[in-house]
Amino acid sequence: MKTIISRLIHSTPSSISKLNAFAVSINGRNFSTDSNKIDEPFKVEEAGTVNVPPPQPPTEKLLVLGGNGFVGSHVCREALNHGVPVASISRSGRSSLHDAWASNVIWYKGNLLSTESLKEALNGVTTVISCVGGFGSNATMYKINGTANINAIRAASDQGIKRFVYISAADFGVVNYLLQGYYEGKRAAETELLTRFPYGGIILRPGFIYGTRSVGSMKIPLGIVGSPMEMVFQHTRALTQIPLVGPLLTPPVNVTAVAKVAVRAAIDPVFPPGVIDVYGIQRYSEKKSK
Structure with a gap:
């Protein structure tokens, strides 16, 4: 990926304009260099509620x-x-x-x-x-x-x-x-x-x-x-x-x-x-x- 970006930077102005529209993929998510924003925002899932049983009374008999x-x-x-x-x-x-x-x-x-x-x-x-x-x-x-x-x-x-x-x-x-x-x-x-x-x-x-x-x-x-x-x-x-x-x-x-x-x-x-x-x-x- 670094090789591709380096070639575009040292290319012609038209090539540089192509760099602005270039999108890279990191860990399966797209990041656009035009807006520097995440195209697909991370989704945070709420943890499921765990039912903790109340303290049990003494079982002594x-x-x-x-x-x-x-x-x-x-x-x-x-x-x-x-x-x-x-x-x-x-x-x-x-x-x-x-x-x-x-x-x-x-x-x-x-x-x-x-x-x-x-x-x-x-x-x-x-x-x-x-x-x-x-x-x-x-x-x-x-x-x-x-x-x-x-x-x-x-x-x-x-x-x-x-x-x-x-x-x-x-x-x-x-x-x-x-x-x-x-x-x-x-x-x-x-x-x-x-x-x-x-x-x-x-x-x-x-x-x-x-x-x-x-x-x-x-x-x-x-x-x-x-x-x-x-x-x-x-x-x-x-x-x-x-x-x-x-x-x-x-x-x-x-x-x-x-x-x-x-x-x-x-x-x-x-x-x-x-x-x-x-x-x-x-x-x-x-x-x-x-």
């Missing part, structure tokens, strides 16, 4: 095992206060409590000694908190505190659930021998949890849990005894190291504190896995969640 019990009911209420959808499974099914929050829980009836009871309740669940525990003969206590929780831990693991919080019990020394089935069951469940959930298993070990316990329409204020004991035992921590008898001085803890830490452990992804003793429960319950 919590399953509370034993949600109609003393500790479990407080856990359900605490989770609902955080805006987390809550389901619960227990032998009696729907809670007998008449509190307003109970109507916001999805209640399932089932027996944790049978893994079939857990299938429907675990659907869509992201985290489990077990408040299951009980007393009776040694065999019965092992089944309730051990076998039932082990079944739940295995079912949750098989379902792909990432976090499991288990409310166990502090070591009370000499009492362990009197309630052998209770503590053996608790420790067996703890071992299973740490095996199945090495990065998302949290064990809370409170001592005596006090607070207002509902029995039908009657409220039993256990805090009348528990609260003063907690204040006194705060200053006897060193004595708890005495073999067998020392653990009896483990301070009681408010049920509200236990529920608060259990829910925080369930929904806070940075909450550390492992065992949290009564002093850790007190400490975490005083911290604000980020």
